[in-house]
Amino acid sequence: MELKLIGNDGQSAENISASDALFGREYNEALVHQLVTAYMANARSANRAQKGRSDVNKSTRKPWAQKGTGRARAGMASSPLWRGGGQIFPSSPNDNFSHKVNRKMYRAGMSAILSQLVRDSRLSVVNEFTVDSPKTKLLSQKLKDMGLKQVMLITDKIDENLYLSSRNLPNVMVVEVGHADPVSLLRYDKIIMTQSAVTKIEEMLS
DSSP states (O other): OEEEEEOTTSSEEEEEEOOHHHHSOOOOHHHHHHHHHHHHHHTOOOOOOOOOTTTSOOOOSOSSOSSSSSSOOOSOTTOTTSTTOOOSSOOOTTOOOOOOOOHHHHHHHHHHHHHHHHHTTOEEEESOOOOSSSOHHHHHHHHHHTTOSSEEEEESSOOHHHHHHHTTOTTEEEEEGGGOOHHHHHHSSEEEEEHHHHHHHHHHHO
């Protein structure tokens, strides 16, 4: 499998060889959907809470007699059937939304995403990607010169100048190769990886 190696002008300079298993895999939509769903579910924080009938501030006195009134039977005003009563099966901060994804499934799903990015010409490789100082203007101009607008930069290790320069750019994301997630890979129009990051991700997902 060959990947495009681009220069500072954004044009393809040459091709480099890469793993067929990682960048030449068939796209499995069902697996990718499961991977994305699991990632987003695992990112959820269970911070919502509702009141059950035991939590509602209502009297436990029986509203009226069981018989003789002509009205329906009622035990207490905190009944979920009553307005202001407790919730049936209330949400709790202890709710668990996590999905389990096996390691083999994760590797296969990530490989399918990367392979599709290559087929769509959305993934390119650079020798290295750095800026001289932590200034947003420098990074913005460099991306403009390369013809990039919405881009995810994946490096083998975070360069501090590059990271600080990218924080104020809403359509630019800089991550280490170990923190590349399926949702971001699908979201960004263009993915730029350094050569060392390609080598590292091949070791991680092999």
